[in-house]
Amino acid sequence: MKYSYKLSDAIHILVYIYIAPGNLDSTTIASSVASNPSVVRRLMAALKKAGLIASRAGAAEPRLARPANEISLRDVFRAVEPNSELLHVDPRTNLDCPVGAHIQQTLDGAYSRIQRAAENEMRQLTIQDMVEDIQLRNQQMG
Numbered sequence: 001m002k003y004s005y006k007l008s009d010a011i012h013i014l015v016y017i018y019i020a021p022g023n024l025d026s027t028t029i030a031s032s033v034a035s036n037p038s039v040v041r042r043l044m045a046a047l048k049k050a051g052l053i054a055s056r057a058g059a060a061e062p063r064l065a066r067p068a069n070e071i072s073l074r075d076v077f078r079a080v081e082p083n084s085e086l087l088h089v090d091p092r093t094n095l096d097c098p099v100g101a102h103i104q105q106t107l108d109g110a111y112s113r114i115q116r117a118a119e120n121e122m123r124q125l126t127i128q129d130m131v132e133d134i135q136l137r138n139q140q141m142g
Contacts, residue, residue, distance in 0.1 A: 006080040007073075009033050010043050014076065014127050015134060017053065017062050025060035043080055050079030068131055074122035086118055087111040 012033050017024060026037040026044065033040060044062060047053045052071055055062040064071065077084075089107045093100035 004081065004084070006043060007077050009035060009039070010047060010076050010080045011073065011127070011130055013040065013043055014047065014052065014064065014068075014071065015130050018064055018068050018127065018131055019134070021061075021063060023060050024062055028060075046080050047076070050075065052076065052079055064127070067128070069126050069128035071127040072123045073125045073127075073130075074119050076127075077119070077122055085111065085115055087114060 013029055016029055016032050026040040029044075030037040030040045044053060044055075048055060048062075048065075051065050052075060053062050054065040087107075089104050089111065091104070093103055095101050
């Protein structure tokens, strides 16, 4: 199974922009994310489209479009994973089996509840929370 790191990379980008504003081209940000600059550009385009960052053409000076405490992790998730769910039901089951015939519908209901709970929790966490946690960890390291 392949995992998506779009959410964690997008949060990383937003926190980096907040903590180290200024001349931030995609290569500089990609170095921090340990990713490819083209991946960073695609994520930044999605964040810009969602109204989470602002930038000017030809200038490598992205900035948060809203205060960090007004950008929730759910905002970021929906910006970079607009049609994604956290959990996925295996579409292959044996419909002749008493479990296989109904497991998909049962899991759809359970996974919908989990998705709502996760998104509600993501609404409570902000980029500001991530910034403060990173700053605290940096202070603890000395």
